[in-house]
Amino acid sequence: MVDKVLEEYTIDDIPVLLQENLDAVVIVDSEKYQYKSIIRKGIFTTFLGETGSYHDLIEKLWFHFSDSNEKITKDYHVFVSSYGEFKGKYSRRLKIMVEGRLRPNLIQLLVYPLGNPKKYLFVMDELDENEYEEEYSTAKKVNTIQNTFLFSMYIDIVHDTTSSLSITEISDDTVYSNIKYSEWRMMIVNMIWPEDQEQFLRRTDPEYLKKNFTPGRTSSFDCMMQNLEGKYIWVKLIFSRAETNNEDDYRFVFMVQNIHENSVELLSTLKKYEELALTDSLTGIYNHGGIETELYNAINIRSKTDEPISLMMLDLDYFKKVNDTYGHSAGDSVLKQFTSIIKKFMIEEKAAVGRWGGEEFVIVCYGKNGDTFFGMAEQIRKNVEEYEFPEIGHITCSIGVTELKADDTFSDAFNRLDKAMYASKQIGRNMVTIL
Numbered sequence: 097m098v099d100k101v102l103e104e105y106t107i108d109d110i111p112v113l114l115q116e117n118l119d120a121v122v123i124v125d126s127e128k129y130q131y132k133s134i135i136r137k138g139i140f141t142t143f144l145g146e147t148g149s150y151h152d153l154i155e156k157l158w159f160h161f162s163d164s165n166e167k168i169t170k171d172y173h174v175f176v177s178s179y180g181e182f183k184g185k186y187s188r189r190l191k192i193m194v195e196g197r198l199r200p201n202l203i204q205l206l207v208y209p210l211g212n213p214k215k216y217l218f219v220m221d222e223l224d225e226n227e228y229e230e231e232y233s234t235a236k237k238v239n240t241i242q243n244t245f246l247f248s249m250y251i252d253i254v255h256d257t258t259s260s261l262s263i264t265e266i267s268d269d270t271v272y273s274n275i276k277y278s279e280w281r282m283m284i285v286n287m288i289w290p291e292d293q294e295q296f297l298r299r300t301d302p303e304y305l306k307k308n309f310t311p312g313r314t315s316s317f318d319c320m321m322q323n324l325e326g327k328y329i330w331v332k333l334i335f336s337r338a339e340t341n342n343e344d345d346y347r348f349v350f351m352v353q354n355i356h357e358n359s360v361e362l363l364s365t366l367k368k369y370e371e372l373a374l375t376d377s378l379t380g381i382y383n384h385g386g387i388e389t390e391l392y393n394a395i396n397i398r399s400k401t402d403e404p405i406s407l408m409m410l411d412l413d414y415f416k417k418v419n420d421t422y423g424h425s426a427g428d429s430v431l432k433q434f435t436s437i438i439k440k441f442m443i444e445e446k447a448a449v450g451r452w453g454g455e456e457f458v459i460v461c462y463g464k465n466g467d468t469f470f471g472m473a474e475q476i477r478k479n480v481e482e483y484e485f486p487e488i489g490h491i492t493c494s495i496g497v498t499e500l501k502a503d504d505t506f507s508d509a510f511n512r513l514d515k516a517m518y519a520s521k522q523i524g525r526n527m528v529t530i531l
Contacts, residue, residue, distance in 0.1 A: 119203075120220040124150055126180050127214040139194045139201055139222055154179050157190055157205070161324065169326030174283050178275035182207050182216060189223075246323070246331070246352045251277050253302045253346035277302070289320035289328055296333070306346055309337040318355065330359035376451040378428055379435040387450020390460045395509060397462075398500040405462050405500045406469035407509065409517040410438070410476070412455040413492045413525040426487045431455065433485055434493070441476050458513075466499030466530055473497050473528045481526060492526035 100109070114121070120140035124131045129150040136144050143156065154176050159168045186207040191200035201222055208217040249261040256276045281300050288296045298304060299317055309315065314336040321331045332353040340347065374386030382390065394405045412418075412434060419427040431451075438449055438457065447461040461469060473495045480493050496516025500509055512531050520527040 118219060119222050120144060120218070122153075122218040122220070123210075124153075124180075124216045124218055125214060126150060126216065129180075131218070139192075139197075140220065142194050142196075143192060150180060151176055156192065160193065168324040169322065171287060171322060171326065172324060174286075175275070175280075178279075181214075181274045182209055183274070184209060246354050248349065248351040251348040251350055253277065253305055253348065254344070256302075287322040292319035292321075295319065299333070299335075302346075305335065305337070305348065309335065309346075309348070311337055311343070312339040313337050318359065321352070323354075329354060329356035331355060379432055379451055381435055381439065381457075382448060382450030384451070384453055387448060387452060387458050387460070390448040390450065391458070391510065392506060394460045394462070395500060395504055395506055398504065399502055403463060404465040405460065406464045406466050407498050407500065407513045408459040408461070408469060408473055408476075409452070409496045409513050410457045410459070410473075410493050411495075411517055411521070413494055413521075415455040415491070418488055418491065422488055430485050430488060430491065433483070434480065434491075437479050437483060438476060441472070441479065456517075466497060469499070470497050470528060470530045477526065477528055494520035494525050495528040496520055497528060497530040 115135060118135055119137045120133065120143075121135040122131050122133050122144065130147065131150050131153055132147050133140075133144045136146075144153075155167070155173065158179055159173060159176065160166060161168070186205075188205055190203050190205055192203055193200050204221050204223060206219040208219070209215075210217060247262065250259045251257070252259075256278050258275055258277050258280055281297075285293050285296055295317065296319060314334065316332050316334040318330060318332050320328045321333075323329050332355045334349075334351040334353060336349045336351075338345075338347040338349065374382055374389070376383040376386075381387075391407070394407075397403070398405050412430070415427065415430070418430055434455075435449075435451075435457070438459065442449060442459065442461070445461055446463055447459055449459050450457065452458045461472075464472070477493060477495055481490065483490070485491055494517060496513050496519065498509065498512045498516055516529045516531040519529040519531070523529070
């Protein structure tokens with residue numbers, strides 16, 4: 097240990113002082129992508145090898161979640177090479193996980209470029225416990241405010257550069273990354289949900305940004321994006337053009353905000369409202385609008401494929417007498433029981449069941465031709481006829497069946513179906529007719 101009075105220290109003492117006080121010194125050759133450890137103490141005897149891959153070192157330092165040694169999904173490792181080159185001196189704090197430790201270690205990293213632009217000196221020191229606690233408390237306060245922002249960076253469209261990159265799940269500090277905006281854009285698109293990639297490329301195109309953003313303007317769009325764990329989540333991509341005095345200066349702040357929880361909740365709510373809008377409140381099956389939509393969809397599908405699709409219309413016989421004799425409450429009960437009979441019979445089929453109105457019901461069934469569906473209608477008719485309805489006893493139904501044709505319009509198909517059902521009524525009810 098060098099222990100002198102201040103005036104006695106000379107340049108010759110520096111190597112000894114550094115060796116005694118620094119935890120790790122590493123020489124890096126980014127061209128060969130290798131490193132060599134000159135000094136290794138404490139946690140760095142485990143964390144660093146005597147020599148090793150520079151790629152692996154960058155992964156250990158940056159490509160893990162800030163409070164664990166859990167690695168970021170491999171898809172994001174495409175950015176590793178852009179983290180390994182430095183234009184000047186660089187300093188930052190990092191959290192690293194060492195085997196056997198229960199929580200991350202906070203270290204200070206200093207990078208010094210050597211004469212050769214591809215070689216660097218990495219100096220690393222572990223910070224003490226008090227420093228860690230202060231860092232943890234500060235980070236916790238910041239994360240409480242900004243925990244929804246996953247990523248941010250500064251973009252210069254004219255010079256095709258990125259800077260001040262921050263990935264909150266990796267570190268609370270900004271990250272040095274030597275990567276062009278054009279390169280980043282083409283790499284990150286692979287993390288976007290396939291159906292959203294076209295929109296992402298269009299909205300992030302430099303010419304689009306120039307054309308659509310005046311100084312100070314902010315715009316955003318929602319899409320699904322792969323997070324660092326490899327899971328797709330809903331995010332909001334935000335672009336904001338910086339306000340400068342030069343109209344030809346196109347600098348932007350870009351941010352990614354995690355909106356997954358709110359989006360999932362919103363989509364769930366919308367789904368509920370969609371179901372309510374298309375569902376008959378009494379019977380729980382499609383209402384008129386819902387089954388009409390299914391009819392249109394079936395006609396469109398039949399025009400494009402050879403798959404047989406058949407339709408059925410059912411109408412309860414003398415239903416008005418039920419309401420007049422037993423009351424509307426009993427009538428509602430009959431409609432519910434009638435619906436249950438239909439649904440139970442069609443449960444194994446690829447079919448949509450809906451209430452057309454009053455006591456009229458419609459079924460759209462895929463994969464069944466007219467003759468087969470006629471036989472199914474006959475069985476439904478018998479099931480209804482034999483069923484003992486509470487309060488009223490027995491009731492029958494009249495049914496019409498038709499098979500869709502490739503050139504059917506909605507009017508063609510529905511008129512044919514309607515005529516078939518009314519033919520059953522005219523013949524004497526409790527019948528099935530196919531047209």
